[in-house]
Structures are given as structure tokens and as C-alpha cells.
Amino acid sequence: MSHTLAELAEHVGGKVEGDEACVIDNVASLISAEHSQISFYASGKHNQALVDTNAGAVILSTQHVDLSPTNSIVVENPQLAFALIAEKLNLPEKLSGIHKDASVDPTASIDPSAYVGAQSVVAAGAEIKSGVMIGASCTIGKDCVVGENSLLHANVTLNDKTIIGNDALIHSGAVIGSDGFGFANDQGRWVRIPQLGKVVIGDDVEVGANTTIDRGALDDTVIGNGVKLDNQIQIAHNVIIGDHTAIAGCVGIAGSTVIGRYCTIAGGVGITGQLEIADNVHITATSLVTQSISQSGAYSSGTPLQENAKWQRNFVRFRQLDDMAKRLKRIEKKFDNK
Amino acid sequence: MSHTLAELAEHVGGKVEGDEACVIDNVASLISAEHSQISFYASGKHNQALVDTNAGAVILSTQHVDLSPTNSIVVENPQLAFALIAEKLNLPEKLSGIHKDASVDPTASIDPSAYVGAQSVVAAGAEIKSGVMIGASCTIGKDCVVGENSLLHANVTLNDKTIIGNDALIHSGAVIGSDGFGFANDQGRWVRIPQLGKVVIGDDVEVGANTTIDRGALDDTVIGNGVKLDNQIQIAHNVIIGDHTAIAGCVGIAGSTVIGRYCTIAGGVGITGQLEIADNVHITATSLVTQSISQSGAYSSGTPLQENAKWQRNFVRFRQLDDMAKRLKRIEKKFDNK
Amino acid sequence: MSHTLAELAEHVGGKVEGDEACVIDNVASLISAEHSQISFYASGKHNQALVDTNAGAVILSTQHVDLSPTNSIVVENPQLAFALIAEKLNLPEKLSGIHKDASVDPTASIDPSAYVGAQSVVAAGAEIKSGVMIGASCTIGKDCVVGENSLLHANVTLNDKTIIGNDALIHSGAVIGSDGFGFANDQGRWVRIPQLGKVVIGDDVEVGANTTIDRGALDDTVIGNGVKLDNQIQIAHNVIIGDHTAIAGCVGIAGSTVIGRYCTIAGGVGITGQLEIADNVHITATSLVTQSISQSGAYSSGTPLQENAKWQRNFVRFRQLDDMAKRLKRIEKKFDNK
Structure with a gap:
């Protein structure tokens, strides 16, 4: 199912920067996208993947639009827009x-x-x-x-x-x-x-x-x-x-x-x-x-992962934790009373 | 499948207080039961639900019988009697x-x-x-x-x-x-x-x-x-x-x-x-x-749930538990030797 | 599916000690094996099960061959040989x-x-x-x-x-x-x-x-x-x-x-x-x-299993672990500065 960038932008309430007539037939990741595909860029990380992408268009927010090497759809929530566009381009087959x-x-x-x-x-x-x-x-x-x-x-x-x-x-x-x-x-x-x-x-x-x-x-x-x-x-x-x-x-x-x-x-x-x-x-x-x-x-609950040998020692000590707490209190008391 | 209270009491070896001829067609909780339904009361808690019930009958033990606002089946183990009566009133359909x-x-x-x-x-x-x-x-x-x-x-x-x-x-x-x-x-x-x-x-x-x-x-x-x-x-x-x-x-x-x-x-x-x-x-x-x-x-094993920020600090400390135990021992030894 | 001991030994690159013509029709544990079955012995433990076995043959390594009361297939990795022989004797039915x-x-x-x-x-x-x-x-x-x-x-x-x-x-x-x-x-x-x-x-x-x-x-x-x-x-x-x-x-x-x-x-x-x-x-x-x-x-991560009453005390103390660590440090500092 193919759509122009203009149609996709309208679907998500976004604004096209670049060629509105560009035809997109599917979504892909920045790294694997080809010219007929659209990708998205959400965080400030992976800059390089955006700069290097071969995608036909990228969905991103205003603050990253200058990084785009290709057409863009500018939206507030690029991941959400990507989800909606991915769905539009991949409607499941309808049977009855x-x-x-x-x-x-x-x-x-x-x-x-x-x-x-x-x-x-x-x-x-x-x-x-x-x-x-x-x-x-x-x-x-x-x-x-x-x-x-x-x-x-x-x-x-x-x-x-x-x-x-x-x-x-x-x-x-x-x-x-x-x-x-x-x-x-x-x-x-x-x-x-x-x-x-x-x-x-x-x-x-x-x-x-x-x-x-x-x-x-x-x-x-x-x-x-x-x-x-x-x-x-x-x-x-x-x-x-x-x-x-x-x-x-x-x-x-x-x-x-x-x-x-x-x-x-x-x-x-x-x-x-x-x-x-x-x-x-x-x-x-x-x-x-x-x-x-x-x-x-x-x-949260739980204890951290450790190398087995170190963990084993702490694991065993857990059995003494209440005892340790009491002994610590005793020492504190004696010490602070001096 | 309907039964009289007398029939249900006999099924579980219980004693009816109230109307033996009362017809019951299913079980329900104290709160949602209607007049054709039987409920049960096991613990000393939720008194109010018992007092307020609209059930046609309640299964309970001798010590709670005075609380019942309706007919009762008195048994030693109300939960067990309830299980047996619920089964009798809901026999699965038999196919062959x-x-x-x-x-x-x-x-x-x-x-x-x-x-x-x-x-x-x-x-x-x-x-x-x-x-x-x-x-x-x-x-x-x-x-x-x-x-x-x-x-x-x-x-x-x-x-x-x-x-x-x-x-x-x-x-x-x-x-x-x-x-x-x-x-x-x-x-x-x-x-x-x-x-x-x-x-x-x-x-x-x-x-x-x-x-x-x-x-x-x-x-x-x-x-x-x-x-x-x-x-x-x-x-x-x-x-x-x-x-x-x-x-x-x-x-x-x-x-x-x-x-x-x-x-x-x-x-x-x-x-x-x-x-x-x-x-x-x-x-x-x-x-x-x-x-x-x-x-x-x-x-049992395991550690308690905490707010994430507090847990994080204890989580990290677990790695030092064996070390803490040794240090505590050292202090105790020094202190007690003085 | 039956095979001679010679055939089975060849299948796993092992050496027969005893009767090469002995016919084996399946695998079993040392304890339950009968004379038409082969078993295996891997570790140095459970000596007695090996000594007492009624198996027709046992798969084992050189160092244990003297313990075998019956025919043996001697290999480097008895468990591996057992796996291969068990498979050969139990080929799944092929349908098409x-x-x-x-x-x-x-x-x-x-x-x-x-x-x-x-x-x-x-x-x-x-x-x-x-x-x-x-x-x-x-x-x-x-x-x-x-x-x-x-x-x-x-x-x-x-x-x-x-x-x-x-x-x-x-x-x-x-x-x-x-x-x-x-x-x-x-x-x-x-x-x-x-x-x-x-x-x-x-x-x-x-x-x-x-x-x-x-x-x-x-x-x-x-x-x-x-x-x-x-x-x-x-x-x-x-x-x-x-x-x-x-x-x-x-x-x-x-x-x-x-x-x-x-x-x-x-x-x-x-x-x-x-x-x-x-x-x-x-x-x-x-x-x-x-x-x-x-x-x-x-x-590894995790804490040890304990009787519930003892665990409960240590479980609760886990919440104080960071606090205990800080208090221990304070005591150490005071103590060592004296």
C-alpha cells in the first residue's frame, strides 16, 4: 500500500519538509531503509544513523529537522506518528x-x-x-x-x-x-x-x-x-x-x-x-x-547480579543481616555512650 | 438445577436453621446474592456483608449463626460445604x-x-x-x-x-x-x-x-x-x-x-x-x-519491595554485604578487646 | 530396533569389552535395565548402581571399566555415547x-x-x-x-x-x-x-x-x-x-x-x-x-531460602542496608581516628 508523503503527514497531523509527492510504500529502520521507505528518529542519540540514512523520508520533531538528509515529516511525537504510519502502510488483509x-x-x-x-x-x-x-x-x-x-x-x-x-x-x-x-x-x-x-x-x-x-x-x-x-x-x-x-x-x-x-x-x-x-x-x-x-x-525489589564467587559470599551473609543490624546497634550504643 | 435447603444441608451433613423448604438455584457472594441463591460466611471478618446479605440462605459455622439475617446451613467447615453445594448446583453438562x-x-x-x-x-x-x-x-x-x-x-x-x-x-x-x-x-x-x-x-x-x-x-x-x-x-x-x-x-x-x-x-x-x-x-x-x-x-527467600530510589541504594549495598560483615567483626573485636 | 554391541560401539567410536555379539534392544537406567538393555555410567558416584546392574552392557570410560559387572562399551564421553546409542535404538517412526x-x-x-x-x-x-x-x-x-x-x-x-x-x-x-x-x-x-x-x-x-x-x-x-x-x-x-x-x-x-x-x-x-x-x-x-x-x-543474583520466621527478620532489615553501611562507616571512622 503506497501513499505520498503529503497523505502520510496529513494522517498524523504533521508537516512535510521537502518533496510532498514522494511516494512511500513501507517503514524501515534508519539503517536498513531504502528510498521508498520512511523511518523515524526520536531521541538525540544515534545521530549518525539519521545522517547516513537512505530512507525516502524521516519522521522527527522540530529540533532535529536540520539533521535530516532527506524529506521529513515534522511532528511532536515521532514514535507515535511512526506507529500510525506503519499501520496505514501495513493494513492487515480483510477476510470474511x-x-x-x-x-x-x-x-x-x-x-x-x-x-x-x-x-x-x-x-x-x-x-x-x-x-x-x-x-x-x-x-x-x-x-x-x-x-x-x-x-x-x-x-x-x-x-x-x-x-x-x-x-x-x-x-x-x-x-x-x-x-x-x-x-x-x-x-x-x-x-x-x-x-x-x-x-x-x-x-x-x-x-x-x-x-x-x-x-x-x-x-x-x-x-x-x-x-x-x-x-x-x-x-x-x-x-x-x-x-x-x-x-x-x-x-x-x-x-x-x-x-x-x-x-x-x-x-x-x-x-x-x-x-x-x-x-x-x-x-x-x-x-x-x-x-x-x-x-x-x-x-522495585531484588538484588544485583554479580560474578558467582562474589555473589556466593553476599548470598550467605544475607542470612545474618538481622544479626548484623543488632550487633551494629550494640556497638553504636556502647561507642556513643562513652 | 434447584434444591431445597433441606436437600443441600443433607448433601454436606449440615443443619438447617430457618425454612427447610426454601428453594435455592445457585450460589453467589454475600454482596451479590439474591433470594434464590445461597452464600457462605467463613471468617470473623466482613460481618457487615453477612448482616446486609439478600441471600436466601447462608452457610456458616455455629459461632456465627446469630449474625445470619436469613436461613442458614450450619456446618463445621463453611468453605468446604460451599464448594460441595456449588458443585451440586452447577453440575457440568454431560455429553457422549x-x-x-x-x-x-x-x-x-x-x-x-x-x-x-x-x-x-x-x-x-x-x-x-x-x-x-x-x-x-x-x-x-x-x-x-x-x-x-x-x-x-x-x-x-x-x-x-x-x-x-x-x-x-x-x-x-x-x-x-x-x-x-x-x-x-x-x-x-x-x-x-x-x-x-x-x-x-x-x-x-x-x-x-x-x-x-x-x-x-x-x-x-x-x-x-x-x-x-x-x-x-x-x-x-x-x-x-x-x-x-x-x-x-x-x-x-x-x-x-x-x-x-x-x-x-x-x-x-x-x-x-x-x-x-x-x-x-x-x-x-x-x-x-x-x-x-x-x-x-x-x-521463603527474597527481598522487600521499596520505592525505587530507596531500593536502588540498598540494592547496590548488597554487593558489599560480605565486606560489611567482616568490617563489623573487626570493629567488634577491637572494641570488645579494649 | 536391535543392534549388536559391536554395531553400537562402532556407532560411537567406542571399544567393546566383553561379548561383541550381545544383542541390545534399548537403553535404561543402571537400576532398571534388563539383560537386553544398555545403560551408562558417567561420574564416580553411584558406584553401587553400576556394580549391581542387570544391564546387558554399560557405556563408561576407561577409568571405570573395572567396576562393570557386564559387557562394556568404553568411550571418552559416556553420556554423549549414550545419547547417540539411545537415538539409534529409538528412531522415530517416519511418515509422509x-x-x-x-x-x-x-x-x-x-x-x-x-x-x-x-x-x-x-x-x-x-x-x-x-x-x-x-x-x-x-x-x-x-x-x-x-x-x-x-x-x-x-x-x-x-x-x-x-x-x-x-x-x-x-x-x-x-x-x-x-x-x-x-x-x-x-x-x-x-x-x-x-x-x-x-x-x-x-x-x-x-x-x-x-x-x-x-x-x-x-x-x-x-x-x-x-x-x-x-x-x-x-x-x-x-x-x-x-x-x-x-x-x-x-x-x-x-x-x-x-x-x-x-x-x-x-x-x-x-x-x-x-x-x-x-x-x-x-x-x-x-x-x-x-x-x-x-x-x-x-x-548470579538472589538471596537464600530460609525458614520463614528467620527470613522475615532479614527481609525487613534489607530496607536498612544502605543505612547500616553508612552507620558502620561512621563507627569505623570514629574508632580508627581515636
Whole structure:
């Protein structure tokens, strides 16, 4: 899909410096871009890549426009403009209809503009709205709803009654609506508590590959609008995630925890159950959160990487930390009393 | 499915206070329950929710019966009774037969009372016993056995020769019987050691969504009776897990480790290989276990979450911990010798 | 598949001590081996298992040959010889053709010697080379290439344009080529950056069950030759992994990080984005890597497991570590100045 620089600039509310008629057919990095491609320059770093680029045009902000060796689109937020232009130049192929090798229950409702891929299953009572694309080998359980223009890549599983909003992007291997992990204990033996809630996902949500979201026990698990979930995340029953929060890969969130809006949670973080995390909280990689956080801000836990031999010595000393603290206090007291 | 309070009380060995003929059709939380629903009250907390409930009945223990504003079922363990009543009111739909869009090898043995869902594959020599439900898009490998009344949700993969006991509940995306991660090293190049064992799972086991259990290298990987595994757990080759142990999400257990009975392992814990963990061991979230544990009890590792700026200072100091310990000792020695 | 000891010894360049005509039909552990089976003995430990074995033959090195109670194959690296012999005795069944319940696009190219299993999907333009085995319920996206003799177990997903080299072994639930996690921020709202690169995997690579590898944003995500990836690993967009590096389960590697050759990364490690890790780096279990590593060697982070009550005291003290360091310095200064 090709566009002139003028069209692309208009799409992002930018201003062209140079040849407005220049035709662009795709995006590329500054280093690999060719003359028919557009790239972007965001920070003050990598000056040289900008100066040396063979791109047909570069997206950048006013303060860097003099560095551009080629046509430019000048905007306030070059990365955002790049995202929008990259999307415009790479619109996904639109299909509609039901693949002959799909298995669709006669009571499911599939909008004529939607697509269901090969070997996919749509169970009884499910509702697939307009513009939805369901890739190959997906399973849509009973009474699920998939909102308008949502895209499910191959091999997504929605268990019964899952509700997906509009404009979702769900990646392969994701499982939404699996049972929560809830048991009563009968003299050592675990007895399942039936998981009767569902998963409700808002609009414009992304769910990464092999991420799992459990259904609620009685009430629902809720993912807000604009939430972005990376791969291999585990979200337990009755978790609530606020709008526009982004969570990186391998995070685990235990049952009934409520996460605020506009949070960012980095990779590998663990959050225990029944907590409340405020809006605008940012947690760094592999931190463990065991208490509620009521103030916005950045939080961390963990210890630094070291050469194994040095680490080993500090590792062992950690066992004495409380003892060391007490001994230090004793010395201070004696010393300061003299 | 509706039952009178008398019927439900009898099912859990409880005693009705109030109207035995009251008809209940489902469970709900104290806050959201309506008059045709039953709820439960376990702890001494949330008094107000109990006092304000609109539930038709509440399950509770003798000491709280006076707080109930409605009919009650009085039992010793309200949570357990709730689990059993919730199950009775929500019996899963029973299907039998093979969906027309399933692919079943003629040498597989499917009990007439079992069900195989759409797009599922049952390979040669597999045995599906009575009352089994296999959801959509499952793959049952060669010579697998699935025990009586087990339920596999959509998109479960059993690799060849996997043995599942009776009454299993296996969630979507689970992979059981994948190869263990075993290699010999040939001058830097890794050479696979064929993984020839299998996975053997006992009765009444739950396996969470996207959990993986590798087959043994020579002998088998063994999951005991009543074991409950949450989502996204990784169990390596030749691990043995004792009966009635429960493991939360995102735990990884490395090769040949043996876990005892009645253990609980919280989310995100890592356990290295070749260890032995005793019965009744409880490990808190995201701990790392690198040595065997021979005594029952609770164990932990890790450091606390802090505001990033404060954490950064302590994080850096960890590198000096051994040095600090030595310096403290030196000061103590000098001081006490004076 | 049976072979004489002479044939097996020749296969691994070893020397038979004992009966060269002894017929072996499989491998087993020293403890469980029967007379038709061969086992191996690598370390100086478990002497007794060797002395007591009923195996028909044992693979070992010169220094242990006197301990063998039976026929021996003497080699330099017994574990390597065992791997090669185990493979020779357990060659996987070779199938070819397209299962009647597979769904193959007419524009896909499937070599006649390749196999596509039941309920699998091969999309338009995909190329499946000679000797490839694709298990049941796999999805091969558009324009993917699967190299010669690669084996995909059941339920593998390759998203569009993924390139797999020769001799790959890919386990169930793996997702290769999912979108990277990349967004621009528009006043709090996340806007997707289209992920336009692909995943390119070298020869002789293993990918574990439920492991995810994201496609690059603009350029590609690259997995080198001989790389071995265990289960539940997350590899983000534009990561590059050097040849012959092995990564254990549950590791997460964030975007654009470059890992060297011949590295080993133990289970549960987290590596943040944009880092460079040198060749021959070895990282121990659940370490967090937040800075580049330029020197080969072993690296670790983390704190030791303790009984919960003792740990709790040290855990709390970690918050004071910087303060303790300063107080210690003050005392030292005062003391040494006296």
C-alpha cells in the first residue's frame, strides 16, 4: 500500500519538509531503509544513523529537522506518528466468511463481515461481531462474545462465556476463561470450588501469546479498556486491571488483586493476592509485590547480579543481616555512650 | 438445577436453621446474592456483608449463626460445604459420542459414554475411558490413557503414552508429555538425549492452563493423587510430586526433584533439580529453592519491595554485604578487646 | 530396533569389552535395565548402581571399566555415547503425506517426503521441506518455511513468515512469530507499533513446550544454530541468541537483547532489554540481569531460602542496608581516628 508523503503527514497531523509527492510504500529502520521507505528518529542519540540514512523520508520533531538528509515529516511525537504510519502502510488483509474446515455450531451467530479460520471451533450461542477475524485453530466456547473488529491469531482459546470487547488483538496460545485455582481443604484433601464467574475484557485490549486469564470464582475477572498484556502472563481469578495499564511478559498476578489505571509492570513481576495497587504505579522487572501500594510511583525489589564467587559470599551473609543490624546497634550504643 | 435447603444441608451433613423448604438455584457472594441463591460466611471478618446479605440462605459455622439475617446451613467447615453445594448446583453438562469434526484413529478405544469434541485428534492406540469429556481441539497422542470421568477442556495436548488417572481436570493449553530438556555436550555442541519415559498422573488431579509437564528421560515423571497444579507451571523430566500437594501459578521445578505430600508452593517459586522436599513443606511466593528441605515448615527467600530510589541504594549495598560483615567483626573485636 | 554391541560401539567410536555379539534392544537406567538393555555410567558416584546392574552392557570410560559387572562399551564421553546409542535404538517412526483431516492451502508447497498431521493447517505460500514431520493440530502461517527433517510435535503455532532451519525439534504449544510488545504512548493511551519483522531460526534448534518467540519490530528476531530452548521461555522482539546457547525453562528475555554463543542460562532467569551478553556466560537460576555482561564467566543474583520466621527478620532489615553501611562507616571512622 503506497501513499505520498503529503497523505502520510496529513494522517498524523504533521508537516512535510521537502518533496510532498514522494511516494512511500513501507517503514524501515534508519539503517536498513531504502528510498521508498520512511523511518523515524526520536531521541538525540544515534545521530549518525539519521545522517547516513537512505530512507525516502524521516519522521522527527522540530529540533532535529536540520539533521535530516532527506524529506521529513515534522511532528511532536515521532514514535507515535511512526506507529500510525506503519499501520496505514501495513493494513492487515480483510477476510470474511467461514473457512470450509471450521466447525461452527448452528446456534452461534457470526456476522457476515467476520471471518472464521480453518480448523477453528465456534460453540453454541457464541456471538462473533462485525469485522472480527478469527485465525486458524481457535476455539470459541459457548456463549462467548467477540466484539467488533477484534483479531484473534491462530490457536487462541476462549473458554465458555468469555466477553471480549471491540478492537482486541489476541495472540496465539492465549487462554482466556480457564477456571480459577480455588479449593476448600477437607482434612488435607483439596476440594474444588466451582469457578462460576467469567472474564470480561474491555475495548482496545492486547493479550500476548500463551497468556492465561482465569475466570472469576463468583464475580468476574475484569480487564479494562486499552490494557496491554505481553506474552506468558498469568492473571488469576477475580483480578481487576485498570484502563491503559501495560504489563510485560511472564508477570503473575494472584487472585482478587486490583491493579490501577496507567500502571506499567515490567517483566517477571509477581504480585500476590488480595492487594490493591494505585493508579500510575510502575514496578521494575522481577519485583515481588506482597503488600498493597497506595501511592503512585516506581517500586522495585531484588538484588544485583554479580560474578558467582562474589555473589556466593553476599548470598550467605544475607542470612545474618538481622544479626548484623543488632550487633551494629550494640556497638553504636556502647561507642556513643562513652 | 434447584434444591431445597433441606436437600443441600443433607448433601454436606449440615443443619438447617430457618425454612427447610426454601428453594435455592445457585450460589453467589454475600454482596451479590439474591433470594434464590445461597452464600457462605467463613471468617470473623466482613460481618457487615453477612448482616446486609439478600441471600436466601447462608452457610456458616455455629459461632456465627446469630449474625445470619436469613436461613442458614450450619456446618463445621463453611468453605468446604460451599464448594460441595456449588458443585451440586452447577453440575457440568454431560455429553457422549464423537463430534463429527473430530479425528479419531480407528485403533483408539473410546468408551461409548465418553465424548470427543470438535477438531480433536485421538491417535492410534489411545484409550478414553468411561465418562471422559474431551473438549474441542484437543490432541491425544498415541497410546495415551485418560481415566474415568476426567475432563479435558479445549486445546489440551497429551503427547504419546501419557497416562491420566480418574477424575482429572485439565485446562486449556496444558501440554503433558513433552520431551525433557536433556543433552550431552560434544565439544560445545548439544546432542539430544532421547526422552523415553512418560508422564503418569494419579487420580483427582487438576492441571492448569498452559502448564507443561515433561516426560521422563528413562523412568517416568509422576504426579500423585489429589495434586493441584495452577496455570503456567513447568514441571521438568523425572520430577515426582507427592499426593495432595498444591502448586500455584508460574512455578518451575527442574529435573528429577522430588516434592513431598501435602506441600503448598506459592506462585513463581523456582526449585532447582535433583532436590528432595519433605512432606508438609510450604514455600512462599517467588522463593528460590536450591537445596533439599528435610523438615516440614514454611520457607521463603527474597527481598522487600521499596520505592525505587530507596531500593536502588540498598540494592547496590548488597554487593558489599560480605565486606560489611567482616568490617563489623573487626570493629567488634577491637572494641570488645579494649 | 536391535543392534549388536559391536554395531553400537562402532556407532560411537567406542571399544567393546566383553561379548561383541550381545544383542541390545534399548537403553535404561543402571537400576532398571534388563539383560537386553544398555545403560551408562558417567561420574564416580553411584558406584553401587553400576556394580549391581542387570544391564546387558554399560557405556563408561576407561577409568571405570573395572567396576562393570557386564559387557562394556568404553568411550571418552559416556553420556554423549549414550545419547547417540539411545537415538539409534529409538528412531522415530517416519511418515509422509498429508492426513485427510489436515487443511492445506493449495498454494502451500509440501515436499512429498514430508508429513502433515490431522487437523493441522498449512496456510498460503508456506514451504514444508523434505523429511519434515508436522504433528496433529499445528498451524503453519502464511509464507512460513520449515527446513529439512524438522519435527513439530502436536499443536505448534508458527505465525506468518516464520523461518525454521533444518533438523529443528519444536514441542507442543510453542508459538513462534507472535507480535512483539511495542507501543507508542499517546497521552496515556498505548498505540500499537506494527510488528513487521519475522523470526528466523537456524539449524538443529530445539524449542520447548509453550515457549514463545516474538517476531521483530522492523528487523528480525534471530535464534542461532544449535540453540536449545526449554519450556515456557519468553523471547521478545529483536532478541538475537548466539549459536549453541542453551536456555532452561521459564526464562524471559526482553526486547533487542543480544545473547552470545555457548552460554547457559538456568531456569527462571530474567534479562531486561537492550543488553549484550558475551559468549560463554553462565547465569544461575532465577537471576535478574539488568546490565550487559562483557566477560565470560558465571553470574548470579538472589538471596537464600530460609525458614520463614528467620527470613522475615532479614527481609525487613534489607530496607536498612544502605543505612547500616553508612552507620558502620561512621563507627569505623570514629574508632580508627581515636
